[in-house]
Amino acid sequence: MSNTALPRLCARFFRHAGPAIASVSALILGWEAYVQLSGISPTALPAPSRIIAQGFEQREALARHTIATLQATTFGFASSLTAAFLFSILIDFFRSLRRALFPVFIITQTLPLVAIAPLIVLWFGFGLPPKIVLVALVTFFPMLVALAQGYEATDRNISALLASMGASRWRIFVMARLPSALPYFFAGLRISITYAVVGAIFAEYAGAARGLGIYILNAKNNFRPDLVLAAVFVSATLTLLLFGATVLLQRAAMPWARLTEARP
Amino acid sequence: MSSARLDLKSLRKSFGPTDVLADINLSVQPSEFVSILGPSGAGKSTILQLLTGAIAPDGGQMLLDGQPLTPTQHRFAFMPQGDALMPWRRIIxxxxxxxxxQGLGRQAARARVSPLFAxxxxxxxxxxxxxxxxxxxRQxxxxxxxxxxxxxxxxxDEPFGALDALTRAHMQRWLADMWTRHRWTVLLITHDVREAVLLSERIYVLSARPARVAHHFQVPLNHPRHSVGSPELAALEAQILQTLLNPED
Structure with a gap:
């Protein structure tokens, strides 16, 4: 890296992230000022400074529970992705299967989580399995729809070209339909990863030994809104980091998407 | 006509109640550049779909070097409308x-293609x-x-349809140049009369749907044909345009 590249990179970062940093900072400062000036009780609305201090004191417990939530999110999302990918291929090749299965998948999306989460805990216990099931339940369908739509977005001319060359249907799928779905896949991934964290916390809230969800529940029952909010802050950070990871992954997987016409 | 590379005889195709191709008879000799001109919707692309095996004809014969074409043969190199380049693959x-x-490994295929880039x-x-x-x-x-x-x-299939007029004119000259050097056997589909006249040795003009061959023109000019100011080209172009605009004459 040349010596001018790093300052330029920093400048670009602040040009893009500057407004967001400013608005979040203003929100936190306003909140802090309101709590200090109004004299509201910290058990009703704790100040950001208190949340940070208490959260820091509890960092070991928070870290332990965060790792559990991250585990549930990762395993749940990984199984959901695998299932969505396999089903997307099946329904791409067998149209009747699509008509048979789509209504079922849509019904799974209409289930109220409040009702279904305790039942899943009842059936699968307090360990990792119910979290995986719940995370998969909320992320499977968006990923399936994204992939199915992505395959359909394939340029007909490219499919016709491959067919004229003698490519089989499977070959056309791998060479044309699958790469055509990449932008749709990543759009779905960005949305689903945020659902995944919320889904995991919800499952833990319904009953768990470890996880941010159960931490939040306990803090609430002990009248510690500062710790509730500290856990919320951690989960928001976790979601943002996962979101950022999908963006980086997309850049690595689709290098052509950020290019423009080169001058010879 | 037994030496024809491609021979289409009484080719027919309908989609449901719509007759698209009524009676197509045409032939292409080896190393010949032949164009099919026609009004849009006349079924020009349908002829290519039949040749590439994407759809099956309702009647008639398609012979390549005297042998009937079967859908599983892939004997043509097809260039679809637009460029159909895969955005996710590098040019090579x-x-x-x-x-x-066709089953060639990626390295071997690259080695075969690279010398042609220049x-x-x-x-x-x-x-x-x-x-x-x-x-x-891209084209x-x-x-x-x-x-x-x-x-x-x-x-x-209308290879230069998506280009701006100037780029298209450049590409037509370039293709004419390439063809005189390589003498590929070409069947070109276009709705651009000038393109057909500039590039082809023979031109088939289709009628409106259901399509049959309405006219057949020879282009008795040697390459390079200069697109600007040649009276023979202009006369032929006007004559073909006349038949397209007044199909009943």
Missing amino acids: DNATLGLEV EFGLAGFENHYPVQLSGGM RAALLRTVVQQRPMLLL
């Missing part, structure tokens, strides 16, 4: 696509993505992808 890997489908005006752009190329370069890359398949005949 787009160019090797046909060879890869002649196609693409030297230095092997590792670029299609989005980085201008419209004319040249698409044509490169078509000819490296080494099929007995090229099928070009």
